[in-house]
Amino acid sequence: MSDQTPNLSLPFIMPAQAQKHVTHNEAIELLDMMVQFTLESSMAIAPPSAPTEGQAWALGVGTTGDWVGQDGLIATWRGGGWLFVAPRDGWLAWVRDIGELQVLNGGQWVTKGAAAETQNLPMVGVNATADTTNRLVVSSDATLLNNAGAGHQVKINKAGGSDTASLLYQSGWSGRAEMGLSGSDDFSIKVSADGTSWASAIVIDSADGRVRINQLLHVTPGAAPANPETGDIYFDSSALKLRCYDGTVWHDLF
Numbered sequence: 333m334s335d336q337t338p339n340l341s342l343p344f345i346m347p348a349q350a351q352k353h354v355t356h357n358e359a360i361e362l363l364d365m366m367v368q369f370t371l372e373s374s375m376a377i378a379p380p381s382a383p384t385e386g387q388a389w390a391l392g393v394g395t396t397g398d399w400v401g402q403d404g405l406i407a408t409w410r411g412g413g414w415l416f417v418a419p420r421d422g423w424l425a426w427v428r429d430i431g432e433l434q435v436l437n438g439g440q441w442v443t444k445g446a447a448a449e450t451q452n453l454p455m456v457g458v459n460a461t462a463d464t465t466n467r468l469v470v471s472s473d474a475t476l477l478n479n480a481g482a483g484h485q486v487k488i489n490k491a492g493g494s495d496t497a498s499l500l501y502q503s504g505w506s507g508r509a510e511m512g513l514s515g516s517d518d519f520s521i522k523v524s525a526d527g528t529s530w531a532s533a534i535v536i537d538s539a540d541g542r543v544r545i546n547q548l549l550h551v552t553p554g555a556a557p558a559n560p561e562t563g564d565i566y567f568d569s570s571a572l573k574l575r576c577y578d579g580t581v582w583h584d585l586f
Contacts, residue, residue, distance in 0.1 A: 369388075369424060369425040369426070370388065370425060371388055371390050371426070371427045371428065371441075372387055372388065372389050372428050373389050373390065373427065373428070373429045373454075374390040374425070374427045374430075374434055375390065375392040375454065375455060375462075375464075376389040376390065376391055377392050377393070377396055377399070377463070377464065378396045378397055378399070379397045379398045379407070379414070384409065386408065386409065386410070387408065387409050388406055388407065388409075389406070389407050390419070390427075390441055391404060391405050391406070391407055392404075393461050394463060404418075404419075404439060405418055406418075406419050419436050420436065421436050421437055421438065421439070422435065423435065423436045424444065429454070430452075430454055432444075440457075440461075455467040455468070455469075456468050456469070457469045458470045458472065459472060488512065490513060493516060493517050494515055495515075496512070496515055497513045498510050498511060498512025498513060498514050499512055506526070506527035507524055507527040507530075508523065508524055508525075508527065509521070509522070509523045510522050510523075510524075510530070516538075517538040518536060518538050519535070519536040519538065520535045520536070521533045521534045531546060533546050534546070551565075551567040551574065553567045553568070553572070554566060554567070554568075556568065556575070556582060557577075560577040561577070561579075562577060562578060562579035563577065564576070565577075571584070573585070573586060574586055
């Protein structure tokens, strides 16, 4: 005979068991948490500084503090300490911080019902797990943002001039290239070989549009363009000179 119930894992009082009240009280504690189940949050990673007796949280990925190593469990504050319980698919809970009824499905807490409200969600993971830093996470071969009949814009907004609004390109989760407003309102393109040391290739001044280029600029040698426009510059592969077109003739720049 098992020493626990099959569905809720409540402990049985065994024959000739000593301290029967301990086992009984443990079962009552678990029932008190599970019945009319309420979660403070369904994606918590850091324990609160002053929890209240009986409060419970569903733990996300990357737990810290007293919750380290308890990812995916339920943490409830009982008798001055943390009790961790493994939930099962099908459990229902009212999630207080988002004001929604959620169900555990495939190890993820999801809002109950196909027509659930999708406004002001705390985070969204598509084929991946979101967290408090990356609140929208998509794991996919491609991401499509289509127009609705005309144009389409992707907006990245920052709070202030010294903040960053950029696109960061990574290799193995280490930054290799970044473009955008990095720490200023000037547009820049910069690169890195190791994700730590960065070199700005191009910086465009937000005030006057002046383009600043890294001290190393390589112009691939070639022949003069067939249909040049005023201001065109190229490096002549025959004369080995940098040349500029004034609208009529080419001029050697050195």
